[in-house]
Amino acid sequence: MEAEAAAQEPLEPAAFVAPLQPEMAAAVVLPERLQRREAERQQGVERQRQKKEAQVVKEEQSEFFVAAFAREREAVEALIVAGQLEEAAARLQGLQKMLTESVRFLAPYEVRQGQEAVARLQGDLAVRRQQLQPKKKFAFRALKKEAAPGREPRPAEPAWPVVAAPAPGHGAAEGEPGGPPLCGFSGVQDEELELGSLELLQRDVVLSGLRGCRVRLRGNANTLRVRDCRGCTVLCGPVSTSVLVDGCNDCVLVLACQQLRTHRTRDSSFYVQVTSRAVIEDCTKVSFAPYTWSYPGIEGDFESSGLDRNRNNWNLVDDFDWLATDKPSPNWSLIPEQERISCWD
Numbered sequence: 001m002e003a004e005a006a007a008q009e010p011l012e013p014a015a016f017v018a019p020l021q022p023e024m025a026a027a028v029v030l031p032e033r034l035q036r037r038e039a040e041r042q043q044g045v046e047r048q049r050q051k052k053e054a055q056v057v058k059e060e061q062s063e064f065f066v067a068a069f070a071r072e073r074e075a076v077e078a079l080i081v082a083g084q085l086e087e088a089a090a091r092l093q094g095l096q097k098m099l100t101e102s103v104r105f106l107a108p109y110e111v112r113q114g115q116e117a118v119a120r121l122q123g124d125l126a127v128r129r130q131q132l133q134p135k136k137k138f139a140f141r142a143l144k145k146e147a148a149p150g151r152e153p154r155p156a157e158p159a160w161p162v163v164a165a166p167a168p169g170h171g172a173a174e175g176e177p178g179g180p181p182l183c184g185f186s187g188v189q190d191e192e193l194e195l196g197s198l199e200l201l202q203r204d205v206v207l208s209g210l211r212g213c214r215v216r217l218r219g220n221a222n223t224l225r226v227r228d229c230r231g232c233t234v235l236c237g238p239v240s241t242s243v244l245v246d247g248c249n250d251c252v253l254v255l256a257c258q259q260l261r262t263h264r265t266r267d268s269s270f271y272v273q274v275t276s277r278a279v280i281e282d283c284t285k286v287s288f289a290p291y292t293w294s295y296p297g298i299e300g301d302f303e304s305s306g307l308d309r310n311r312n313n314w315n316l317v318d319d320f321d322w323l324a325t326d327k328p329s330p331n332w333s334l335i336p337e338q339e340r341i342s343c344w345d
Contacts (some may be wrong), residue, residue: 062110063100069114072098076121080128092121093202093304096222096240100258100306115241120201122222188213197258197297199239207234220301226253235293235344238273238305254293254344256307269335272314275307280332281320289335290314290343332342 013080043243072095079088106114183200185193186208193215195205200219207215210229217224217236225241231250236243239257246263246296262280272278273291280286290312302309315334322329 012207031289061102061105062107065098065106066110066267069095069098069117073117080121080124083128083132085125085132088125089201091117092125095121096202097304097306100240105284118121122204145235184208185213185215187211197237197301199330203239207232214296218295218301219298220305224257226251236331237293237295237298237301238307240305241306252341254291256291256302256305258307271341273307273312274314275311277313277316277318279318279320283319283321286331287333287335288314288317289340290342293344 005101020253029036031213069077072091076088076091076095079085079091092291096118098149099118103111105209105267183203184206186206187210189211191213193210193213195217197219200226202220202222204225205217205221206225206227206345207229208227210232212231213229213233215232215236217234219237221236221239223241224239226234226243226245226248228247229251230248233254233255237254237256240256241258242261243257244261244263245251245253245265245268247269248265249328251265251268252271253268254271258270258275260270260274260276260278262270262278262283265280265283265286266285269283270278270286271291271293272287272288278288291314317329317332319329319331
């Protein structure tokens, strides 16, 4: 009977549960660690995949550019040989724009090769223009007096090519033998000077030795150099590549370009649209403000130049004579907004 009663009594639950041993706890936590590591690994794999895809896209863009640039270059060369210079100039302008817009994904050597090709075509176009210029008709002229005994006749000075025909008293721009033609003005005092879009189209422009002049350059030049000018105002449309200002005093310069370099300049104001950082060297009392000039057709000139109107580093200036990083350079400043010029005409 006692055995049957014991068999019928329910079993009580165990009153003691052994705690998890350290090994068992580690077995529970370990999968969570593995999950984190796996997630990190997957993220790394995804980053590598995206990086590889971006590299592939960049290479494809580069290959497409090289092929398209080569085709367009050959087309411009053929037009120059055929004497179709206006169409060649327009296509060359498009080639420059293609190069400018592709800089962000091209390797440095590809950019350099493209720039050299454009410069070479500009030189070829200039030479071809000279070759096709109508020659002066033959006419009888009075014989020149013989030189005095013992004195050799003075050799004729070379006539550098100029795009614009300057008014009487305006000197021609400086030129460089063997290079593309330069246009501009030199040695003029107290004059209103102007060049239009046809004269400026992808040309290299020089303003040199001007005194008290007001210069308007309405169009898309390739480069601009302003040298040894005093008391001048220069209003310039978009320049496809670089602007160099050297040895100028008491000037106001309104410039739009990729690169701006300023050397040995004093007491001058710059109103700039620049896509890189401006550079000054050996300069004092130069000030900067955003580009504010406008004229009919300027939007088309910006488009042909390839400059990004939404990118302007007018207030980022590198002073090569100021090495301190904890203090701003005393050689340049920003023009206060209330003092900026907004109306130029």
